[in-house]
Amino acid sequence: MSGRKPRLAVPAGAVDTAIHIYHAGVPAVPGGPPVPGNFPESAYQAVQRRLGFKRVVVVQPNAYQDDNRVTLEAIRALGPGAKGVGVVKPGVTDAEIERLAKGGIVAQRIFQMQWGAVGFDRMHEVMARVHPFGWFATIQLDGRELPLWEQTIRKLPGKFVIDHNGKFLEPVPPEHEAFKALLRLVDTGRCWVRIAGAYETSKTGAPTYEDVSRLARALVKHAPERMIWASNWPHPSAPKDKVPDDADLLDLLLDWAPDEATRMKILVDNPAELYGF
Secondary structure (H helix, E strand, O other): OOOOOOOOOOOOOOEEEEEOOEOOOOOOOOOOOOOOOOEOHHHHHHHHHHHOOOEEEEEOOHHHOOOOHHHHHHHHHHOOOEEEEEOOOOOOOHHHHHHHHHOOEEEEEEEOOOOOOOOHHHHHHHHHHHHHHOOEEEEEOOHHHHHHHHHHHHOOOOOEEEOHHHOOOOOOOOOOHHHHHHHHHHOOOOEEEEEOOHHHHOOOOOOOOHHHHHHHHHHHHHOHHHEEEOOOOOOOOOOHHHOOOHHHHHHOHHHHOOOHHHHHHHHHHHHHHHHOO
16 A cells, blocks of 8 residues: 555545444454454554545444444544444344444444345344434445335435445446436435445446446536545455555545535535534
């Protein structure tokens, strides 16, 4: 990882809306993937300083399933500018939800792919439990399946986030029916999209990830007030020899949202509204 500063100088109050923290001493939970290594709070803080962020959202990794202790510890360690997305399963007690909420958890992760602790089969049951505590859903799926799941997602109470530009595992053109389904969800006024993780699905590759970038540009143009950005550090799904530089990922916003006022919405205003900063 280079130590270069990004070209984009982030405004005060900017939020990196998704990172993961891993402690090598805390083992993976059965059902999840292996812990990818030791990626503690101090390692992220170096990235945070380099990029210029003071606010961050720590997202529960699949490796830890519904054992939220590393995420809670990370929120504590990263201080008052940190909040979290946790995972609970059906049958969770009010006391446990309350404990997590007091620890800074504001949302539930729904992962409709391999290793997910809670998918669409249990989403509504879990959201009925956590929504009264102010939590919203953060959803990751193969965006090509959005037409299949659109109505299920619409039934969610309150607001929700769709991850990674829709995460089309085979990037589609903007006129594709699956991408139109994503735009329809955005048009509910309750849906935010995290424009991040282009490297995870791009077939055209670095540095511009053009096949994913055209979707990100279309999303920003369609509803700039519903877009949020994330580094997705430490990029656990990237091959070890192709881990992207976080400054390069941030600088993609210069292409996706060339207008400074739009970037202000994406980096500051939208996440402040969504996460309650």
